[in-house]
Amino acid sequence: MTLLRHLLLRHGHLFVFAYVLMVQAGIPVPADPLLLVMGTLIREGYYSTLATVVVAATAAVLGDSIWFELGRRRGSSVLRLLCRLSLEPDTCVRQSENAFAKNGARTLLFCKFIPGLSLVSVPMAAMSGMPRWRFLLFDLAGSTIWTGTYVALGIMFAKEIQRVLDFIGQLGRGAGLVLLAFLGIYVGVKWFRRWKFVHDFRVKRIRPEALREMLNGTEKICLIDLRHERDIERDGMKLPGAQVWKADEVRSRSGEIPRDQEIILYCS
Amino acid sequence: MALLLWKAGMRRVRPLEGGIEEWRSLGYPLEPVVAAALEDEPGPIAT
Numbered sequence: 001m002t003l004l005r006h007l008l009l010r011h012g013h014l015f016v017f018a019y020v021l022m023v024q025a026g027i028p029v030p031a032d033p034l035l036l037v038m039g040t041l042i043r044e045g046y047y048s049t050l051a052t053v054v055v056a057a058t059a060a061v062l063g064d065s066i067w068f069e070l071g072r073r074r075g076s077s078v079l080r081l082l083c084r085l086s087l088e089p090d091t092c093v094r095q096s097e098n099a100f101a102k103n104g105a106r107t108l109l110f111c112k113f114i115p116g117l118s119l120v121s122v123p124m125a126a127m128s129g130m131p132r133w134r135f136l137l138f139d140l141a142g143s144t145i146w147t148g149t150y151v152a153l154g155i156m157f158a159k160e161i162q163r164v165l166d167f168i169g170q171l172g173r174g175a176g177l178v179l180l181a182f183l184g185i186y187v188g189v190k191w192f193r194r195w196k197f198v199h200d201f202r203v204k205r206i207r208p209e210a211l212r213e214m215l216n217g218t219e220k221i222c223l224i225d226l227r228h229e230r231d232i233e234r235d236g237m238k239l240p241g242a243q244v245w246k247a248d249e250v251r252s253r254s255g256e257i258p259r260d261q262e263i264i265l266y267c268s
Numbered sequence: 269m270a271l272l273l274w275k276a277g278m279r280r281v282r283p284l285e286g287g288i289e290e291w292r293s294l295g296y297p298l299e300p301v302v303a304a305a306l307e308d309e310p311g312p313i314a315t
Contacts, residue, residue: 204281204282204283205282205283205284205285206282206283206284206285207285208284208285208286208290208291208294208296209294211284211291212296224273225288227288232301233301235288235301236300236301237288237292237298237299237300237301238288238298238299238300238301239284239288239291239298239299240297240298240299241299244301250272250273254273254277254278257278259277259278259279259280260280261280262280262282263273263278263280263281263282264282264283264284265273265281265282265283265284266283266284266287266288266291267287267288268287268288268289
């Protein structure tokens with residue numbers, strides 16, 4: 001944060017533009033602390049609120065536009081790429097699908113406040129067939145609300161943020177490195193566990209022929225349909241005896257299935 | 269989603285290769301989704 005303050009004082013709006021553009025382009029670092037620190041500098045009279053919000057919102061829209069165009073051209077492969085960047089890929093796509101099904105284009109107004117949702121909402125908007133003008137309108141509004149909120153919080157809580165910055169400064173560079181090391185280990189462990197799970201899961205896939213034999217046999221199995229509600233409604237059909245589960249029901253309904261029972265999942 | 273099930277303690281989880289589309293293309297039987305299945309009612313356990 002101290003380094004952020006130093007860079008912001010030295011490079012001003014150019015740094016804000018580059019940093020926000022980089023974050024929106026998919027680099028997994030948060031832009032919120034930068035906007036908060038920028039708010040403190042506005043409070044101290046270094047920069048103007050309007051110019052900061054305009055610069056940050058423009059960079060956000062520009063970064064989002066790249067994903068929007070990629071989403072239009074490449075569709076689901078873009079979502080798969082973003083899932084690799086996300087730390088919670090199992091929930092981010094489903095969370096965004098649900099948000100889009102419920103709120104449509106209005107999702108773009110608040111998605112930047114929700115980690116994960118922000119990452120996949122833009123290509124999902126493109127894949128839903130949203131016209132460019134509508135995307136730009138809602139994304140500009142959402143980006144302005146997002147940057148404006150954090151800059152305003154920075155202005156309002158400038159003294160408190162400065163106290164935090166001073167405290168971090170007192171801890172010195174060593175404390176920052178330890179924190180970074182812990183963060184790196186956390187991210188590394190999380191990615192490794194996911195990689196291992198996906199690897200094991202691929203190995204354990206079942207062929208339709210084998211599943212049919214199992215369904216005709218005596219062994220009890222549980223079939224779960226993981227398609228999105230919208231896709232299931234559109235299709236109107238499912239595998240014989242399959243249960244339809246919503247993403248948010250996994251934890252609450254997991255008790256319905258005996259732990260020793262084989263569970264077969266399928267999607268489209 | 270599969271990871272969520274795994275985290276909920278279910279270890280014997282397997283994905284169907286090719287999903288419902290491959291199942292359909294092989295001419296295997298399907299059944300209609302009743303409205304309740306899309307709401308809160310749990311569906312039957314396949315045997």
